[in-house]
Amino acid sequence: MEHRRFGRTGHESSVLAFGAASLGGVTEQAAADSIAEARTADINHFDTAASYGHAEQVMGPAIEPIRADIFLATKTGMRTEGEAWAEITRSLELLRTDHVDLLQVHAVCDMTMLDEVFAPGGPMPAFERAKAEGLTRFVGITGHTEAAPSTHAEALRRFDFDSVLTPLNWLLYQDPKFADDITELFELAASHDVGIRTIKAVMRRPWQEGEQHYATWYVPFDEQQLTTAAISWVLNKFPQVAAIATAGETSLLHQAITAEANRISVEEAEAVLSGVPDYKSIFQPA
Numbered sequence: 151m152e153h154r155r156f157g158r159t160g161h162e163s164s165v166l167a168f169g170a171a172s173l174g175g176v177t178e179q180a181a182a183d184s185i186a187e188a189r190t191a192d193i194n195h196f197d198t199a200a201s202y203g204h205a206e207q208v209m210g211p212a213i214e215p216i217r218a219d220i221f222l223a224t225k226t227g228m229r230t231e232g233e234a235w236a237e238i239t240r241s242l243e244l245l246r247t248d249h250v251d252l253l254q255v256h257a258v259c260d261m262t263m264l265d266e267v268f269a270p271g272g273p274m275p276a277f278e279r280a281k282a283e284g285l286t287r288f289v290g291i292t293g294h295t296e297a298a299p300s301t302h303a304e305a306l307r308r309f310d311f312d313s314v315l316t317p318l319n320w321l322l323y324q325d326p327k328f329a330d331d332i333t334e335l336f337e338l339a340a341s342h343d344v345g346i347r348t349i350k351a352v353m354r355r356p357w358q359e360g361e362q363h364y365a366t367w368y369v370p371f372d373e374q375q376l377t378t379a380a381i382s383w384v385l386n387k388f389p390q391v392a393a394i395a396t397a398g399e400t401s402l403l404h405q406a407i408t409a410e411a412n413r414i415s416v417e418e419a420e421a422v423l424s425g426v427p428d429y430k431s432i433f434q435p436a
Contacts, residue, residue: 151192151410152385156392157345158312159288161221161251163392165385166410167195167347171398174203175365181208184400189216191407195393197315197347198245199225199256200237202398206244214246222247225256225292226273229266234273238280252313253277253286259293264301268308288312290345295433296322299331303338313345315395319353320383320423321431336390347393352380352406355430364399368432372402378409379422387416 156163168188173181185196196213198205206224213222224241228234238253255273258264268274280286290313291305298316305311316335322328339346352371364370371377384394396406414422423429 151407153194154389154392156195156221156313156347157339158343159221159252159345161195161345163195163221164193165391165393166191166193166406167197167393167395168193168403169349169395169398170196170198170205170209171202172365172396172400172403173198173205173208174398176208176400178208178211180400181205182212184403185209185212185216187403187407189219193407194219195221195223197223197395199227199254200241201225201227201256206241210244210246217247221251223252223254223290224250225254227256228273230271231273231276234276235279238276238285242285249284250286252288252290253280254290254292254313254315256292257294258291258298258301258305259295260297260301261304263293264305264308267305274309290314292316292349294349296325296328296431299328299335303331303335306335306338306342306344310342311344313347314339315347315349317350317433318348318384318388318391319351319380320420321353321429322350336388340390346391347395348384348388348391349395350432351384351394352377352397352402353432354426355428356432364397364402366398370397370399370402372405374405374408375422376426377402377405378412378414379419381406381409382413383416383419383423385410386413386419
């Protein structure tokens with residue numbers, strides 16, 4: 151698997167990062183099996199969150215023996231210092247580690263949410279304390295929606311974040327404003343050596359009522375040709391993206407691994423993706 155430098159962290163990241171949202175409702179054995187599948191494929195970057203069901207709890211036993219071999223990231227979406235600190239320390243306990251490599255301010259999707267994060271009494275002092283006390287090596291920010299790239303660019307102007315996790319796929323990029331916003335974010339990140347990861351590469355469309363049959367909160371691409379095109383497009387068009395988070399569904403991990411190993415050109419990927427008849431954003435227009 152290809153590895154790319156994850157900004158100033160210096161971590162040589164596998165271009166697929168294990169998205170542990172996939173473990174939010176599975177058994178401890180299923181979590182161990184999925185983590186083992188990822189490690190066999192040379193995935194060395196694992197991303198979880200306190201809000202991913204019981205993902206941290208079922209990850210702990212499988213992560214503990216390989217902790218020294220992986221880059222481990224988690225998140226808290228709490229918006230007060232006290233609540234954030236409590237969730238950070240609980241995450242470490244569940245993950246059976248004395249520190250994570252990356253701690254992220256979770257789900258900052260628009261300017262209102264960004265203002266909440268930096269408001270008096272907000273969570274930022276808990277992140278700074280965690281870094282000062284060695285509970286994390288780095289601090290990042292994450293978010294969803296079309297507005298996330300512009301929001302994250304503003305976040306980098308307000309605080310010296312080490313990484314950004316933001317949405318990116320072929321469909322979103324067809325919106326000229328989104329394309330401009332993601333370009334601005336990537337240029338700003340490059341100027342500060344901020345690590346970039348992206349989410350929602352294999353997003354296809356929203357679920358319809360009563361339809362959901364995967365753990366993902368969107369309909370994912372689940373045909374190999376489409377998964378390969380979606381992952382190829384992001385990784386080949388944007389070399390500054392250190393890693394794509396895999397979909398939140400354990401049964402789809404093998405497709406992502408296969409896609410990364412058999413990438414097609416940007417032009418081929420665009421030809422495939424432009425022909426998907428029900429390709430639709432899961433987000434409301436920004």
